[in-house]
Amino acid sequence: MFDNDNLTALEAQRQATFICYAPMIFQSVKTMLNLGIMDILKKAGDEGTTIDEISEETGVWKYGVRVLLQSALGAGVVYQKDEKFKLTKTGVFLISKQLAAQIHINFVNDVCYNGMFYLEDSIKNKNAEGLKVLGDWDTIYDGLSELSPDVKKSWLDLDHYFSDVSYDAAFEILSKENFTNILDLGGNTGKFCRYLIQKMPDIQFTIGDLPGQIGMARKEMAASGLDTSNIHYQTLNILNEDSEPEGKFDIIWMSQFLDCFHEDDITSILKKCKKALAENGRIFVQDAFWDRQRFETGAFSLQQFSLYFTAMANGRSQMYDFPTFKEAVEKAGLEIIEIHDHIGRSNSLLKIK
The missing domain is CATH 1.10.10.10 (Winged helix-like DNA-binding domain superfamily/Winged helix DNA-binding domain)
Known part of the structure; x- marks a missing residue:
């Protein structure tokens, strides 16, 4: 390829x-x-x-x-x-539902298109210079809950397009693990939480994310009508030096989250996760790596999607090639012990200890 x-x-x-x-x-x-x-x-x-x-x-x-x-x-x-x-x-x-091309088109048009004019500035300044066309935030994640309705819908539609279809396959892998609690770091709107608690109602589930995302998760959870007695929330900015997950967790789950950070930040985040693991705890990372795709079209899409991170999201992350990501994991003193490729449309699921 x-x-x-x-x-x-x-x-x-x-x-x-x-x-x-x-x-x-x-x-x-x-x-x-x-x-x-x-x-x-x-x-x-x-x-x-x-x-x-x-x-x-x-x-x-x-x-x-x-x-x-x-x-x-x-x-x-x-x-x-x-x-x-x-x-x-x-x-x-x-126009096919199979490809859901309009989800991609709407994302590029509503979220990325105008800001891509500032791609060169973003590369030079090591900052998402295109984000200013959407709002005045340090990163798009700081302002996600405040995006205009159309832009927010296009962002979430693409995010869920890749994540939702992976849930069943990911659950089959998780269900083989012995655990009583789980932290979803970067839990966003809590969609995976709402999925998992229906499968495992006795599990203690914690969502950790920025204040705006926690607000969205609480709102969606309240609207779902599900029993929320085992659901907990932690408001944190994992990039802040003094911001770490509280408690000990059997599993820390991160789906389509670590690609939102520079590899140095990934190492730092994983070190914090390592400290928050219970004895024999493990980390599960679900992300898409362009060099582990089944088809060239999938790899191409992820390579281009990296430019969204450069110009719009934070100026310093991407859809990684696997060797770069693996190095960041190992720098945190952790080891990838299992890899499940082709989860959903493009994800790989990594088990890390």
Whole structure:
């Protein structure tokens, strides 16, 4: 994977040109989705449809439909037979529930797009310079609960898209462990807690996170109607030197959390977790590593997603390659003793002692 340069000169030239115009292509597809053009093309199927028919059905003037479709032709989203336009396989994936491409599109558009203008500044200044387009916070996590509703929804939709589908497989692994309590560090809205307490109602479950996230978790828990007698909360900023988990835990669980930190911070966080483990306690880390993906498309997506962390989230984290992450674990005096790959869509689950 990513170990050769096998494009022909013409293919490479087209790829280079595609990259040059990628922002325009992105907005073209987003506009076609917003205006209902993609839905009409999907409904037309193999029969296809014309510019005039799309214009009449959507109310978008003919010129607008024409320039969007011609952009989509070059981008490989549609193809044309005579006067009729049809979705390509790429176009079908862009509107399919299987890929949930619109979750990705909305995340890039609502959370990342404007801030990516500041990517170069973020690299130079070692800071998420693009975050200022969303709000005045040190990191996006400090302001997550305060994001505008549309932006917050797009952020959470993508986060849950990758985490929710992994719950069953992760539970099968966790259920083989002997434990009476668990700390979900970086528990966010408490979604994993709500899942696990239905499977293991006697477990003492603690959610640890920033104040805004704890507030969201409490709100979601109250709305769930579940028995909350075994659920506890710890408000903490794990990056602060004097902020550590309180108590001893059989399991410390971190899902899609440590990728939010620089590798030096990961080591520091794991040292704090080590101190909070009960005797024979263990740490479970669920994260996506681009070099442990089954398919190249998955790796590509994670590589690009790293730039969100650079420009928007905190300026210093990424979707890691496994060797870099493993080194951070070992610097904390810990050892990865089990690895379960391909959990859900892209995650690996690490057992650490």
